[in-house]
Amino acid sequence: MKCFSRYLPYIFRPPNTILSSSCHTEADIISTVEFNHTGELLATGDKGGRVVIFQREQEVLVEEQTPDVVLGSILRVLKFSLPSLQSKNQVHRRGEYNVYSTFQSHEPEFDYLKSLEIEEKINKIRWLPQQNAAYFLLSTNDKTVKLWKVSERDKRPEGYNLKDEEGRLRDPATITTLRVPVLRPMDLMVEATPRRVFANAHTYHINSISVNSDYETYMSADDLRINLWNFEITNQSFNIVDIKPANMEELTEVITAAEFHPHHCNTFVYSSSKGTIRLCDMRASALCDRHTKFFEEPEDPSNRSFFSEIISSISDVKFSHSGRYIMTRDYLTVKVWDLNMENRPIETYQVHDYLRSKLCSLYENDCIFDKFECVWNGSDSVIMTGSYNNFFRMFDRNTKRDVTLEASRENSKPRAILKPRKVCVGGKRRKDEISVDSLDFSKKILHTAWHPSENIIAVAATNNLYIFQDKVN
Amino acid sequence: MFARGLKRKYGDQEEGVEGFSTVPSYSLQRQSLLDMSLVKLQLCHMLVEPNLCRSVLIANTVRQIQEEMSRDGVWHGMAPQNAERAPIDRLVSTEILCRTARAADGEHPTPELEDGSLQISASELPIVSSAQGQRSPQSSLWEMDSPQENRGSFHKSLDHIFETLENKNPNSVEDLFSDVDSSYYDLDTVLTGMMSGTKPSLCSGLDGFTAAAPPPSSTCKSDLTELDHVVEILVET
Numbered sequence: 001m002k003c004f005s006r007y008l009p010y011i012f013r014p015p016n017t018i019l020s021s022s023c024h025t026e027a028d029i030i031s032t033v034e035f036n037h038t039g040e041l042l043a044t045g046d047k048g049g050r051v052v053i054f055q056r057e058q059e060v061l062v063e064e065q066t067p068d069v070v071l072g073s074i075l076r077v078l079k080f081s082l083p084s085l086q087s088k089n090q091v092h093r094r095g096e097y098n099v100y101s102t103f104q105s106h107e108p109e110f111d112y113l114k115s116l117e118i119e120e121k122i123n124k125i126r127w128l129p130q131q132n133a134a135y136f137l138l139s140t141n142d143k144t145v146k147l148w149k150v151s152e153r154d155k156r157p158e159g160y161n162l163k164d165e166e167g168r169l170r171d172p173a174t175i176t177t178l179r180v181p182v183l184r185p186m187d188l189m190v191e192a193t194p195r196r197v198f199a200n201a202h203t204y205h206i207n208s209i210s211v212n213s214d215y216e217t218y219m220s221a222d223d224l225r226i227n228l229w230n231f232e233i234t235n236q237s238f239n240i241v242d243i244k245p246a247n248m249e250e251l252t253e254v255i256t257a258a259e260f261h262p263h264h265c266n267t268f269v270y271s272s273s274k275g276t277i278r279l280c281d282m283r284a285s286a287l288c289d290r291h292t293k294f295f296e297e298p299e300d301p302s303n304r305s306f307f308s309e310i311i312s313s314i315s316d317v318k319f320s321h322s323g324r325y326i327m328t329r330d331y332l333t334v335k336v337w338d339l340n341m342e343n344r345p346i347e348t349y350q351v352h353d354y355l356r357s358k359l360c361s362l363y364e365n366d367c368i369f370d371k372f373e374c375v376w377n378g379s380d381s382v383i384m385t386g387s388y389n390n391f392f393r394m395f396d397r398n399t400k401r402d403v404t405l406e407a408s409r410e411n412s413k414p415r416a417i418l419k420p421r422k423v424c425v426g427g428k429r430r431k432d433e434i435s436v437d438s439l440d441f442s443k444k445i446l447h448t449a450w451h452p453s454e455n456i457i458a459v460a461a462t463n464n465l466y467i468f469q470d471k472v473n
Numbered sequence: 474m475f476a477r478g479l480k481r482k483y484g485d486q487e488e489g490v491e492g493f494s495t496v497p498s499y500s501l502q503r504q505s506l507l508d509m510s511l512v513k514l515q516l517c518h519m520l521v522e523p524n525l526c527r528s529v530l531i532a533n534t535v536r537q538i539q540e541e542m543s544r545d546g547v548w549h550g551m552a553p554q555n556a557e558r559a560p561i562d563r564l565v566s567t568e569i570l571c572r573t574a575r576a577a578d579g580e581h582p583t584p585e586l587e588d589g590s591l592q593i594s595a596s597e598l599p600i601v602s603s604a605q606g607q608r609s610p611q612s613s614l615w616e617m618d619s620p621q622e623n624r625g626s627f628h629k630s631l632d633h634i635f636e637t638l639e640n641k642n643p644n645s646v647e648d649l650f651s652d653v654d655s656s657y658y659d660l661d662t663v664l665t666g667m668m669s670g671t672k673p674s675l676c677s678g679l680d681g682f683t684a685a686a687p688p689p690s691s692t693c694k695s696d697l698t699e700l701d702h703v704v705e706i707l708v709e710t
């Protein structure tokens with residue numbers, strides 16, 4: 001059997017634990033995954049409006065434990081403590097991710113004016129760079145962005161005069177002596193508090209948020225508009241892009257994703273449902289309706305069909321860490337663009353081209369509208385995106401090798417190497433291959449994340465979160 | 474959704490095929506796609522907060538189909554023939570073309586089509602009594618200001634489609650599905666292939682099926698008028 005590890009630089013091994021909900025409800029479906037800037041924290045948002053933050057434990061010398069593959073529900077994980085099993089050998093164990101904090105970020109709301117329900121599903125989470133002991137993140141649903149502060153508390157004051165130990169007020173008349181309260185250590189408590197709520201600025205559904213490199217502003221994008229916010233000001237925002245036509249009957253294009261340049265705080269890009277990317281410079285004008293650069297690949301006439309426009313709709317756009325390239329994901333491909341070349345991408349990778357002949361069926365069951373995300377690795381040399389049947393794909397830009405991996409419980413024995421998968425397109429199906437007809441289209445990997453500097457990836461498969469680490473040798 | 478483990482061979486198509494198990498004509502498929510898209514638009518119109526991106530993409534597809542049909546001169550040239558059979562044919566073909574080969578096992582997907590998406594949407598259609606908004610249905614898709622207002626016009630057109638579904642002769646429908654197996658693959662091949670307007674080579678056509686009427690004209694007159702009206706509004710012709 002061919003050993004892909006020889007070709008791809010990374011060998012991913014499943015972790016000891018796969019974090020999941022045992023009783024899978026709709027609310028547990030993970031809707032976003034994001035590492036923070038150091039990779040120490042990993043945040044997930046779900047359809048029920050909850051945010052779960054995982055923290056990487058310090059690398060320690062530990063007693064090797066027989067791994068327990070499956071944890072209980074996410075809620076139970078809070079109280080879960082790793083069972084101390086029989087100790088075996090002392091090994092140097094690299095940091096695993098454990099639950100650090102869980103909180104309810106958004107609640108379902110009802111818009112009385114339009115008689116419409118506003119979903120609490122977390123569409124995106126973006127971390128702010130750490131500036132003090134606390135962590136800050138932005139989380140958003142369809143309408144409202146919130147800034148959350150996650151901080152640790154390991155001391156508490158004791159010895160109040162006016163309150164007793166349980167917090168009940170004491171009658172001042174009973175106090176005969178005074179004492180100075182002191183701070184005493186306590187069990188570590190992680191608390192999340194909402195610091196800012198940025199509401200009522202979007203008529204349409206927010207699909208993206210992006211923190212600017214100045215760390216003072218951020219943008220939120222919905223289907224037709226992009227707003228610029230200052231973190232300190234919640235009752236105002238600047239509208240910087242507006243593509244709403246005067247007559248809504250003329251609407252043919254919407255904004256699908258937006259992101260700030262990683263280094264230039266005046267530059268951002270946004271993608272559209274027609275497969276185009278616009279780069280805008282905020283110095284040019286207050287309203288960036290006129291783009292500075294326009295990226296579009298000419299259509300291939302031989303591939304033209306009724307579904308051409310739908311599959312060209314870009315579902316995600318990401319700047320490379322270097323800021324030199326942008327990556328876009330449409331239904332069948334991932335493309336890498338050089339900012340200096342607008343007329344075509346410099347690289348195109350086929351994610352699951354075998355679906356090209358199935359587009360009608362995928363249109364009928366709405367799968368063709370699935371929005372897959374894409375991510376860069378820390379060095380911008382490998383890109384990753386998800387597919388169906390819990391498959392996800394990695395493309396090495398240098399060697400041009402690619403691999404298909406599967407995030408599944410059955411295939412992920414701890415400490416084993418993830419086996420590459422292959423989809424058989426037609427003709428004879430080899431032993432380990434899967435035929436296109438057998439793919440499970442309800443198991444889609446839309447959200448993935450890559451650690452900023454190491455080869456650790458987080459893959460969200462419906463309600464399960466898989467964290468794979470590359471353990472070389 | 475997709476049949477699992479079923480081996481399909483291209484050669485199997487040739488035997489025992491009468492009428493409905495081979496690739497339907499391009500025009501019929503195009504019409505079915507149009508119908509499917511309109512139903513989707515209507516369904517998403519019914520959702521609490523319609524996904525704007527999806528609606529825009531579907532509407533653009535509808536517009537594209539309509540433009541092509543206009544170019545081909547079939548849009549306004551549809552003559553009503555076989556009034557009773559025709560709407561069934563059109564809607565049934567959507568079923569043939571986009572369902573899996575479960576029909577080959579003896580199941581009849583039609584009941585699912587009726588009882589599934591379309592019927593469900595029928596029951597979900599709001600009982601909009603009077604609402605006849607001045608704005609076109611298209612704007613009502615995008616504007617979420619008054620979602621109730623313009624459902625009337627779409628409601629009416631789909632109503633006709635649902636009525637004809639109920640009135641159809643069940644026997645004829647079963648006959649239609651007796652030998653359907655891999656036709657949905659072929660639809661995909663055709664529709665995602667060239668849009669040249671010439672019949673694709675695979676298409677031996679549902680010749681028996683459409684023999685009674687040329688494919689683009691297989692519509693019921695009243696149904697067509699409604700649909701025509703709807704799509705005209707959509708594309709502002």
